[in-house]
Amino acid sequence: MILTSFYSCILLTDGYKKFQTFDEYKLEGVSNNENLEYPFVYVKKDIDSITVIISNDIKNKIHYVNKGEYWYSITKDQLKRSNIYKSATIP
Numbered sequence: 001m002i003l004t005s006f007y008s009c010i011l012l013t014d015g016y017k018k019f020q021t022f023d024e025y026k027l028e029g030v031s032n033n034e035n036l037e038y039p040f041v042y043v044k045k046d047i048d049s050i051t052v053i054i055s056n057d058i059k060n061k062i063h064y065v066n067k068g069e070y071w072y073s074i075t076k077d078q079l080k081r082s083n084i085y086k087s088a089t090i091p
Contacts, residue, residue: 016042022052027064027071 019029039056050064
């Protein structure tokens with residue numbers, strides 16, 4: 001419990017904001033009121049990316065990246081696997 005609170009404080013100082021949920025269609029956090037129920041999400045918006053962290057699984061992040069006319073999402077595990085495929089060569 002204390003460790004989770006510690007991580008929550010670090011996340012909030014890094015530009016993350018708390019929301020009840022994240023709307024993937026609008027790409028924005030959604031809050032019904034000021035009293036958030038657990039689990040909730042942390043959302044950080046940058047110029048060309050959005051990072052979402054679910055409060056009960058703070059080790060996993062979902063990254064949304066702007067590629068011009070569209071956005072796509074990728075998780076840390078997917079990124080690791082895509083690097084493996086890019087390094088493979090076809091004879």
